[in-house]
Each structure stands twice: as C-alpha cells, then as structure tokens.
Amino acid sequence: MNDDLIQYLLRLGDTALIQGQRLCEWCGNAPALEEELALMNVGLDLVGQARNWLEYAAELLNDGRTADDLAFGRDERSFRNLLLVEQPNGDYAVTMTKQFLYDAWHFDVLQQLCNSSDERIAGIAAKALKEVTYHLRRSGEWIQRLGDGTEESHARMLAAIEQVWRFTVELGAADETEQRLAAAGIAADHDKAANAWLAEVTQIFTLATLPVPSPANYFYLSGRKGLHTEHLGFILAEMQYLPRTYPNATW
Amino acid sequence: MYAQLVETGVKRLKSLDEMEPQERAFQERIDAEIKIEAKNWMPDAYRQTLIRQISQHAHSEIVGMLPEGNWVTRAPSLKRKLQLMAKIQDEAGHGLYLYSAMETLGADRDEEIAKMHNGKAKYSSIFNYPTLSWADMGAVGWLVDGAAIVNQVVLQRTSYGPYSRAMVRICKEESFHQRQGYQMLLTMMQEGTQAQKDMVQDSINRLWWPSLMMFGPSDEHSPNSAQSMAWKIKRQSNDELRQRFVDQTVPQLELLGCTAPDPDLKWNEERGHYDFGEIQWDEFYEVLKGNGPCNQERVSKRRNAIESGAWVREAAVAYARKQQLKRDVA
Numbered sequence: 001m002n003d004d005l006i007q008y009l010l011r012l013g014d015t016a017l018i019q020g021q022r023l024c025e026w027c028g029n030a031p032a033l034e035e036e037l038a039l040m041n042v043g044l045d046l047v048g049q050a051r052n053w054l055e056y057a058a059e060l061l062n063d064g065r066t067a068d069d070l071a072f073g074r075d076e077r078s079f080r081n082l083l084l085v086e087q088p089n090g091d092y093a094v095t096m097t098k099q100f101l102y103d104a105w106h107f108d109v110l111q112q113l114c115n116s117s118d119e120r121i122a123g124i125a126a127k128a129l130k131e132v133t134y135h136l137r138r139s140g141e142w143i144q145r146l147g148d149g150t151e152e153s154h155a156r157m158l159a160a161i162e163q164v165w166r167f168t169v170e171l172g173a174a175d176e177t178e179q180r181l182a183a184a185g186i187a188a189d190h191d192k193a194a195n196a197w198l199a200e201v202t203q204i205f206t207l208a209t210l211p212v213p214s215p216a217n218y219f220y221l222s223g224r225k226g227l228h229t230e231h232l233g234f235i236l237a238e239m240q241y242l243p244r245t246y247p248n249a250t251w
Numbered sequence: 252m253y254a255q256l257v258e259t260g261v262k263r264l265k266s267l268d269e270m271e272p273q274e275r276a277f278q279e280r281i282d283a284e285i286k287i288e289a290k291n292w293m294p295d296a297y298r299q300t301l302i303r304q305i306s307q308h309a310h311s312e313i314v315g316m317l318p319e320g321n322w323v324t325r326a327p328s329l330k331r332k333l334q335l336m337a338k339i340q341d342e343a344g345h346g347l348y349l350y351s352a353m354e355t356l357g358a359d360r361d362e363e364i365a366k367m368h369n370g371k372a373k374y375s376s377i378f379n380y381p382t383l384s385w386a387d388m389g390a391v392g393w394l395v396d397g398a399a400i401v402n403q404v405v406l407q408r409t410s411y412g413p414y415s416r417a418m419v420r421i422c423k424e425e426s427f428h429q430r431q432g433y434q435m436l437l438t439m440m441q442e443g444t445q446a447q448k449d450m451v452q453d454s455i456n457r458l459w460w461p462s463l464m465m466f467g468p469s470d471e472h473s474p475n476s477a478q479s480m481a482w483k484i485k486r487q488s489n490d491e492l493r494q495r496f497v498d499q500t501v502p503q504l505e506l507l508g509c510t511a512p513d514p515d516l517k518w519n520e521e522r523g524h525y526d527f528g529e530i531q532w533d534e535f536y537e538v539l540k541g542n543g544p545c546n547q548e549r550v551s552k553r554r555n556a557i558e559s560g561a562w563v564r565e566a567a568v569a570y571a572r573k574q575q576l577k578r579d580v581a
Contacts, residue, residue: 024320024323024324024332025324027320027323027339028316028320028556029552029559030556031556031559031560031564032560032563032564033347035560036316037344037347040336040339040343041340044340047332050329051329051333068328068329071329072327091559092560092563144570145566145570145571146563146566146570149565149566149569149570150565152562152566153562153565153569238324238325241325242385243327246444248444249327249446250438250439250447251331251435251439251443
C-alpha cells in the first residue's frame with residue numbers, strides 16, 4: 001500500500017508542478033497586466049501544492065531524498081504527471097483550455113481527497129481545494145470569454161480543444177494502483193471524478209458556445225506510468241538545470 | 252523600481268509672489284505638507300510631471316519582471332521558485348497600483364504604455380542589463396530593490412496623495428524582497444561551493460554600478476530637481492539618496508564577504524560617509540537613450556506581449572458586451 005501511495009502522491013505533485021512550471025513560462029508575455037498577476041498567482045498555488053505532495057512522498061520513500069531531490073533529480077521516465085499539463089502553452093486559448101480541463105478534474109479530485117482516510121492527504125487537499133476553487137472559476141470564465149467572444153477567439157478555442165482534447169483520456173482512466181487506494185478510502189474514486197469533470201466541462205463549453213467532443217481515445221502513452229510526450233524532457237532540462245549542473249550546491 | 256530623470260517642463264522656479272491666487276494656494280498647501288488629491292486644482296506642469304514619474308515607475312515594475320522571468324523557470328529549489336514567483340506577482344501588483352494612481356491624474360494606462368513601447372517613455376535603466384546567473388536573482392533583490400527602497404521610502408512623503416499611499420504599500424513588500432535577495436546571496440556565500448561564491452561576486456561586479464546609476468544623474472546635472480523638490484514630488488536629491496544607499500549597503504557587502512568593483516570605495520571619517528568612485532556617466536546616458544545591452548529585447552518583449560494578446564482583450568470586451576446585452580433584454 002505504501003508503494004501505491006507514493007505513486008499517487010507523485011502523480012498529484014508532479015502534475016501540479018509541471019502545470020506551475022508551464023505557467024512560469026508566461027512571465028512577461030501575458031495579454032494584460034491583470035493576467036500576469038493571475039497566471040503567476042495560480043502557478044504559485046500549484047507549485048506550493050506540489051511541494052506539499054512531494055514532501056509527503058519523500059517522507060514515505062524514506063531513502064534520504066527530499067522534495068527538492070524528487071522535483072529536480074528525477075528524469076522523464078520517473079515523472080508521473082498527466083500528459084495534458086506538459087503540452088506546450090501555445091496561445092492563450094490553448095493555455096486556458098489546458099488549465100480549465102485540468103482545474104475541472106483537479107477540483108473534484110481534491111473535493112474527494114478532503115475526506116481521505118489518510119489525514120495528511122485530507123489536510124493538504126483541504127488547503128489546495130480553496131485555491132483550486134478559484135482556479136476553476138477563473139479558467140471557466142476565460143473559456144466562456146474566448147468561446148463566446150469574437151469570431152477569432154471562437155476559432156482559436158476550437159483549434160485549442162482539437163489540439164489538447166486527446167490528452168483528457170487520462171482524466172477518465174484509473175489504473176490498479178489508484179483503484180486499490182480508492183477502495184481503501186485513501187485516493188479519489190476515478191469514475192466519480194471523471195463524471196464530475198465531464199459535467200463541468202459540458203456546462204462551461206455549452207455556455208461558451210463550444211461543442212463538447214466525443215470521449216478521447218486511448219493512444220498508448222500514460223503520464224501516470226512515466227510514458228510521456230516528447231515535451232517533458234525539455235521542461236525538465238530547463239527546470240532542473242541548476243541542481244544538475246551544481247550537484248553539491250546549497251541554494 | 253522607480254523613475255530617473257523626469258522632465259518637469261519648467262525652466263525656472265516661480266516665487267509665491269509671482270503666482271496667480273490658485274497656484275499660490277496650491278503651493279502653500281504643499282509647503283504646509285498637506286497632500287494634493289486628485290480633485291484638487293494643480294498646475295498642468297505638476298500634473299504632467301507626476302504622470303511622467305508615476306508611469307515611469309509603473310513601467311519599471313513591469314519591465315523589471317522580465318529579468319526575473321528569465322530565471323523563474325530555472326529556480327534551483329521549490330522554495331526559491333516559490334519566492335521568485337511571489338516576487339514577480341508582487342511586481343505585477345505594484346504596476347497595477349501605480350497605473351491606477353497615475354489614472355487619477357487623468358492619464359490613460361494604455362496610452363502611457365504605448366509611449367514606453369515606442370521609446371517615448373522610460374523605465375529604470377537597471378533592467379537593461381542581462382541577468383546571467385542565478386546569483387543575479389539575489390543581487391537584484393538586494394541591490395536593485397534596495398536602491399529602489401531608498402528612493403521610495405522618501406516618496407512615501409511625496410506631495411501627491413495617491414502616489415504617496417501607493418508607496419507605503421509598495422515599500423513594505425519591497426523590503427521583504429530585499430531581505431529575501433540578501434538571504435539568497437548569504438546562503439550561497441556561507442553554505443555554498445566555490446563555484447557559487449564566484450557566481451555571487453561576479454553578479455555584484457556586474458550589477459554594482461548600474462545599481463548606483465538608479466539614483467539618476469548627479470545633482471549638478473539634474474536640471475529638473477529644483478522644481479520637483481519645490482513641489483515636493485521629490486524630497487531628497489539624487490546624490491543624497493545615492494550616498495545613503497552606499498552607506499547602508501557596504502556593511503552588508505562586507506558581511507557577505509564580497510567586494511565592490513570600485514577601488515575608490517572607502518570610509519571617510521571626516522565626512523562620516525563612504526567615498527566612492529565616479530559613475531561612468533556616458534554609459535548611464537547611453538543606456539537611458541536606448542543603447543544598453545537589453546533595451547531592445549525588453550521593449551520588444553513587452554510590445555509583443557501586448558500586440559499578440561490583442562485578440563484576447565478584444566474577446567473579453569466582446570463577451571462583456573454580449574452579457575450586458577443579455578441582461579438589458581432580460
């Protein structure tokens with residue numbers, strides 16, 4: 001059960017971390033000053049959450065590694081983030097579509113985790129849920145603005161959805177690790193999360209005058225198992241550059 | 252972050268006797284240390300000077316995010332990443348308050364930003380220097396925010412109410428950034444490897460002089476200071492503030508175990524201050540004119556962000572209009 005739990009914590013932590021890292025890339029490039037502030041704010045929440053999950057994972061691993069070692073010392077095959085969040089930012093439509101699709105799933109997962117039988121998880125989730133409630137409201141509003149804004153923004157939203165929708169296949173699928181943890185009352189129930197996610201996406205897309213695509217097809221990769229797209233390697237090369245270049249340094 | 256070399260458009264100071272009653276009442280209010288508020292009458296030159304100064308200050312906050320954006324994706328630990336993200340977020344917030352303070356004077360944020368993008372408005376020259384190592388994130392916090400604070404602490408008493416109040420809030424956050432920056436350098440110097448210590452010294456060597464330049468031209472070459480001081484927009488001279496910065500920074504430099512790239516820097520017992528060498532004024536004016544190492548990159552990055560985001564802002568406006576229409580119909 002401990003190995004399952006460590007895997008689960010890495011999945012939650014790595015996904016939040018990589019999403020936060022992608023948001024950092026927006027610094028100085030956002031379409032308005034208010035958005036600079038909001039993107040950094042959401043990113044800050046997510047990297048903070050990642051630190052909480054990875055610290056817990058490091059304690060359970062009990063092999064001398066810290067949360068920083070986990071974030072900055074593992075390679076692509078050891079990262080457990082969802083594929084959706086490692087996709088390039090693209091334009092604001094792609095960024096907001098990725099954010100919303102993640103937020104809608106994240107929100108329900110955290111809501112369930114607030115009742116986890118593992119108190120540490122429940123505590124981290126309760127704090128994160130407050131933050132993610134705001135993330136979801138914000139990204140949902142952007143989906144509506146861009147979907148039901150101008151002809152151009154609508155067209156860009158259609159292209160963005162087309163581009164990232166296939167990665168949502170992971171949001172609806174659980175593996176045995178998570179099924180075992182869910183049965184023990186520790187992890188979120190995946191079917192429940194998938195249904196809540198689809199209901200939220202359907203509601204917001206409808207308000208945004210955007211079609212809801214049919215369910216995404218499995219395509220033989222799995223972030224949960226460390227089988228990533230080619231983008232993750234570049235994210236890690238950048239993010240991990242200093243600790244890897246100066247292995248004995250103290251920052 | 253702040254403004255350097257702000258034009259007042261005024262050739263010579265008027266005495267109270269030379270002023271019309273309205274202007275005289277305005278000046279007497281300032282002399283009595285009563286804040287000027289947005290609704291009060293003010294001379295046009297005072298208004299324009301403040302718009303130039305506050306917008307320059309706001310632009311500096313925004314352009315100041317770029318050298319940090321250069322490292323935020325490469326911060327070496329989760330703690331340092333979170334600190335840098337929080338600092339960047341604060342700076343965007345400072346930009347917002349400052350633009351709001353400026354708008355109380357009747358200026359338009361988008362128009363003033365466009366002036367920066369076409370080279371008519373300035374931002375602090377320090378951000379035209381590249382950040383070449385992680386130590387620069389510490390040195391920028393310590394030296395650049397440190398220099399900005401010396402200036403801004405005085406600006407908390409500036410005569411224009413909305414600007415003064417924005418400064419109170421900004422100063423609190425920047426003092427925090429400065430301590431954090433210094434702490435980063437201290438950690439590298441006291442617990443780090445030789446490579447890290449070299450990185451810190453190299454960073455100080457590159458950023459020391461540009462930080463001293465942040466206080467603007469020397470008093471004898473500061474043609475706009477007299478009017479700005481009479482209006483109490485500015486409260487102390489460039490050279491006084493620069494001296495204060497040097498005096499408070501040198502002991503911190505020594506505690507780090509680093510040196511400044513200035514052979515003339517030494518304590519002067521008689522003056523009770525540190526003496527320091529002459530700034531390379533040619534470099535200062537060239538960087539201000541747009542010929543610094545990163546002027547082009549900084550401005551084009553900002554311009555590009557605003558231009559490529561136009562469709563996003565248009566969509567937000569169109570959506571808001573549709574929603575309003577729906578509410579009106581209902």
